Amino acid sequence: MFRIDRNLTADDLDKALRRDVAEGLTAAPKRLPPKWFYDERGSALFEDITGLPEYYPTRAERAILEERSDEIARAAGTGALIELGSGSGVKTRLLLDAMRRHGTLARFVPVDVSGDFLAASARKVADDYPGLDVHAVVGDFEHHLGLLPVREDAGPRTLAVLGSTIGNQEPGPRAAFLGDIRSVLRPGDTFLLGADLVKDPDRLVAAYDDERGVTAEFDRNVLNVINRELGADFDTAEFEHVARWNEKEEWVEMRLRSRVDQRVRVDALDLEVGFAAGEEMRTEISAKFRREGLERELAAAGFDPAHWWTDPDGDFSLSLSTARAS
Numbered sequence: 068m069f070r071i072d073r074n075l076t077a078d079d080l081d082k083a084l085r086r087d088v089a090e091g092l093t094a095a096p097k098r099l100p101p102k103w104f105y106d107e108r109g110s111a112l113f114e115d116i117t118g119l120p121e122y123y124p125t126r127a128e129r130a131i132l133e134e135r136s137d138e139i140a141r142a143a144g145t146g147a148l149i150e151l152g153s154g155s156g157v158k159t160r161l162l163l164d165a166m167r168r169h170g171t172l173a174r175f176v177p178v179d180v181s182g183d184f185l186a187a188s189a190r191k192v193a194d195d196y197p198g199l200d201v202h203a204v205v206g207d208f209e210h211h212l213g214l215l216p217v218r219e220d221a222g223p224r225t226l227a228v229l230g231s232t233i234g235n236q237e238p239g240p241r242a243a244f245l246g247d248i249r250s251v252l253r254p255g256d257t258f259l260l261g262a263d264l265v266k267d268p269d270r271l272v273a274a275y276d277d278e279r280g281v282t283a284e285f286d287r288n289v290l291n292v293i294n295r296e297l298g299a300d301f302d303t304a305e306f307e308h309v310a311r312w313n314e315k316e317e318w319v320e321m322r323l324r325s326r327v328d329q330r331v332r333v334d335a336l337d338l339e340v341g342f343a344a345g346e347e348m349r350t351e352i353s354a355k356f357r358r359e360g361l362e363r364e365l366a367a368a369g370f371d372p373a374h375w376w377t378d379p380d381g382d383f384s385l386s387l388s389t390a391r392a393s
Contacts, residue, residue, distance in 0.1 A: 069193035071186055074206035074214050080180070081296070083207070085336060088293055091348075092333070092340045101235055101321075101351035102180065102207075103289050110184070112285040119281060121273040124231055124263050127383035132158055135376045135385070136165035142374050142387055143257045146222025147174040149215065151208040152232050156188050162227065162259075163196060171222060174200040176215065178208050209240075212247045224256045231263040231383070234318065234354035241354075245368035254392040258370055262384050264377070265355040268312040275319050275353065276310035283308030286321050286350055298334030305329060309347060318354040322347040361386065369393065 084103060091099045105113070117125040132139075145166060150159055156177065166172040175192060179185040182205040189203035202216055226248060236244060248258060275282055286308045290301035306323040313320055325342035332339050342348075361384075362372040370388035377384050 068200045069190050071203040074211045089336050097348040099350050103292050106292050109288045115281050119277045121277045127378040128261050130378040131376050131385050132161040136161045140165035140169040143225045144170050145225040146171050147224040149176040149226040151178045151228050176202050178204045212251050227259040229261040231261050249369040252390040254390050256390045258388045260386050262356045271319050272310050272312050300332050318352045321351040322349050
């Protein structure tokens with residue numbers, strides 16, 4: 068069975084883009100949220116990034132799932148899997164296979180902002196898993212968790228956030244997001260979280276600044292999105308990709324640095340902004356975690372951390388926590 072709820076329309080996306088660009092380009096320092104990387108070209112570039120030798124997170128997380136998915140499934144014992152930011156669903160299938168072997172999995176709820184992409188990938192899951200109820204949801208999971216069709220599930224549920232997506236948020240918004248996740252779960256439901264771990268800064272920076280320049284093109288793609296959707300005139304060649312390790316915050320920052328003094332016009336916003344030569348605009352953070360700190364954050368949000376797995380090199384983690392009774 069396949070169903071899809073669309074809680075995010077093209078008009079909603081346009082309004083959100085206008086708001087984020089207006090706020091970000093007039094902030095000091097300037098910033099743009101990373102979700103606007105992912106148009107069709109940006110999504111293709113990110114898929115290329117995941118195969119680069121420098122970019123270990125995708126390989127490391129998949130290694131955990133290949134080795135531990137049966138153990139994860141037994142621990143969760145779930146009847147429904149909800150995945151936020153489901154993407155192409157390659158890693159998800161490792162979970163679905165294991166949960167069907169070791170539990171009573173009957174329902175899969177993938178959630179993503181890209182409606183057409185989600186519809187295609189979720190329908191394929193429905194075709195490939197006969198008898199599985201696939202209920203896809205188009206929505207921004209930072210804002211639409213309350214609209215998820217999860218209250219009707221009778222059995223235990225697992226909500227998954229893979230890929231260290233959690234690292235794109237600063238501590239305050241991250242705490243609110245974890246609390247929102249807890250609010251849609253019942254006591255005894257489980258939360259499966261992928262998180263990248265603190266390691267050698269040189270390896271971390273290289274993962275976001277590869278030798279081939281794919282990540283640089285991915286970073287600059289946010290300017291292409293703004294040019295196309297909002298009638299801006301960013302000259303992408305005049306912006307240099309920068310990645311650096313913030314030791315105090317323990318996150319990698321991606322930035323775009325203006326090569327020259329320049330002015331940019333955004334017609335749809337009737338906005339003109341100046342960039343000084345050398346001025347940097349932050350486009351993404353990717354926080355890295357330590358076990359003790361992440362477990363404190365989960366506990367503060369109302370979860371009891373129960374299981375912890377890493378890849379053989381200890382680069383990446385998957386944790387399974389249980390929603391605590393309030």
